[in-house]
Amino acid sequence: MRTVAVVGASLAGLSAARSLRKQGYDGRLVVIGDELHRPYDRPPLSKEFLSGSLAEADLALEPDGEDLRVQWLLGVRAVGLDGPQRAVRLADGSEVRADGVVIATGAAARTLPGTDGLTGVHTLRTLDDARALRDELALGGRLVVIGGGFIGAEVASTAYALGLDVTVVEAAPTPLAGPLGETMGGIVSALHTDHGVRLLCGVGVKGLSGRSRVDAVLLEDGRSIPADIVVVGVGARPCVEWLAGSGIALADGVTCGADGRTSLAGVVAVGDCASWYDPRAGLHRRVEHWTGARERPDAAVTALLAGGAVEPGAPRPPYFWSDQYGVKIQFAGHAAGADSVTIEEGARDDHNVLAVYRRSGHPVAVLGMNQPRLFTRWRKQLAAAA
Numbered sequence: 001m002r003t004v005a006v007v008g009a010s011l012a013g014l015s016a017a018r019s020l021r022k023q024g025y026d027g028r029l030v031v032i033g034d035e036l037h038r039p040y041d042r043p044p045l046s047k048e049f050l051s052g053s054l055a056e057a058d059l060a061l062e063p064d065g066e067d068l069r070v071q072w073l074l075g076v077r078a079v080g081l082d083g084p085q086r087a088v089r090l091a092d093g094s095e096v097r098a099d100g101v102v103i104a105t106g107a108a109a110r111t112l113p114g115t116d117g118l119t120g121v122h123t124l125r126t127l128d129d130a131r132a133l134r135d136e137l138a139l140g141g142r143l144v145v146i147g148g149g150f151i152g153a154e155v156a157s158t159a160y161a162l163g164l165d166v167t168v169v170e171a172a173p174t175p176l177a178g179p180l181g182e183t184m185g186g187i188v189s190a191l192h193t194d195h196g197v198r199l200l201c202g203v204g205v206k207g208l209s210g211r212s213r214v215d216a217v218l219l220e221d222g223r224s225i226p227a228d229i230v231v232v233g234v235g236a237r238p239c240v241e242w243l244a245g246s247g248i249a250l251a252d253g254v255t256c257g258a259d260g261r262t263s264l265a266g267v268v269a270v271g272d273c274a275s276w277y278d279p280r281a282g283l284h285r286r287v288e289h290w291t292g293a294r295e296r297p298d299a300a301v302t303a304l305l306a307g308g309a310v311e312p313g314a315p316r317p318p319y320f321w322s323d324q325y326g327v328k329i330q331f332a333g334h335a336a337g338a339d340s341v342t343i344e345e346g347a348r349d350d351h352n353v354l355a356v357y358r359r360s361g362h363p364v365a366v367l368g369m370n371q372p373r374l375f376t377r378w379r380k381q382l383a384a385a386a
């Protein structure tokens with residue numbers, strides 16, 4: 001291979017560039033990203049960076065002195081992929097022809113229809129989003145977070161610590177029931193109410209009110225929640241529109257084999273935009289977690305460089321963490337499909353629980369709240385059993 005193009009200049013793209021060099025690829029390496037920034041870390045955007053305790057310079061994912069011999073094309077969007085030619089078309093009219101392509105375009109925050117144009121309304125995905133939200137939170141006031149998922153919960157927790165009056169609105173009866181199941185979703189989301197943050201569940205949002213600036217969130221049951229700032233945290237969608245017409249298989253993101261290979265030869269996909277096949281479960285899964293975006297590019301690059309001649313190993317159980325109200329939440333495995341969940345250690349009222357999810361008696365997932373040592377032991381056990 002003489003040229004590899006990586007599309008997406010964030011964690012998964014940078015990890016792929018590192019894997020390429022580590023695995024001996026010596027040719028031209030072009031990384032294309034639509035943000036102007038060099039790769040930076042997103043998890044602190046809802047935590048330490050948002051609270052002001054971490055500086056922007058500390059978000060950098062590249063250590064000083066790292067030289068991957070990359071040609072960076074930043075601030076330019078990829079708008080198309082010519083599959084057979086493996087040519088990436090860019091918004092400025094140019095194109096990058098490559099022998100191998102790594103798709104790492106991640107995900108973008110979903111928005112609520114009808115919320116455009118009102119100031120005081122935010123989503124949180126990028127550094128620019130976080131800067132804007134941080135500046136507003138610093139002024140204080142009433143924050144309404146729409147969506148009780150992880151990003152929404154972390155923003156609520158950070159804003160609470162900054163002294164804002166916070167309300168979280170969640171359409172589902174129990175926040176986090178999707179990733180954690182009903183029981184543990186309820187226990188984790190009780191962190192809000194334990195800290196005096198209002199949590200309104202089982203009610204949808206009808207719209208927002210305000211002339212030029214938002215002043216309230218209108219709920220479907222007729223209530224109006226006064227707001228100076230609104231954060232819409234209703235999930236993310238994979239950034240794959242640019243691949244329409246390329247012939248690549250898309251479903252929920254880019255459909256990949258168990259090693260990141262796509263339906264197009266010489267093209268792999270990694271990170272939040274990629275839906276990898278899980279041979280154990282017999283289905284495709286797209287995971288939006290830091291650790292997957294960091295680790296999986298190794299296998300994808302191996303497959304890319306070998307032209308697919310390598311037998312892929314089974315992926316490690318997915319892992320993510322979240323920090324809320326001073327509690328470290330860690331989760332590994334898949335809650336869906338578990339037929340029982342038991343608290344093995346700790347007490348929910350002390351926020352230091354270790355819970356194990358089982359299917360037919362076999363552990364399939366583990367959740368820790370402030371239980372890092374025990375959690376690590378269980379996570380290793382899960383990986384060994386995989």
Ligand SMILES: Cc1cc2nc3c(=O)[nH]c(=O)nc-3n(C[C@H](O)[C@H](O)[C@H](O)COP(=O)(O)OP(=O)(O)OC[C@H]3O[C@@H](n4cnc5c(N)ncnc54)[C@H](O)[C@@H]3O)c2cc1C
Pocket residue numbers: 007008009010011012013032033034035041042043044045046076077078079104105106107108124125126151239242270271272273287288289290291293319320321322323
């Ligand atoms: C606020 C926040 C907090 C988080 N906290 C945690 C946490 O605590 N724990 C955890 O496990 N995970 C967390 N995550 C998730 C984690 O950050 C992601 O899983 C990770 O960033 C995925 O990396 P990625 O490179 O696949 O995608 P991204 O980081 O989304 O990067 C994709 C890049 O591609 C660019 N791009 C998109 N389309 C194009 C295009 N057409 N052309 C060129 N460039 C394009 C995007 O602008 C972006 O720069 C958090 C995410 C956010 C937003």
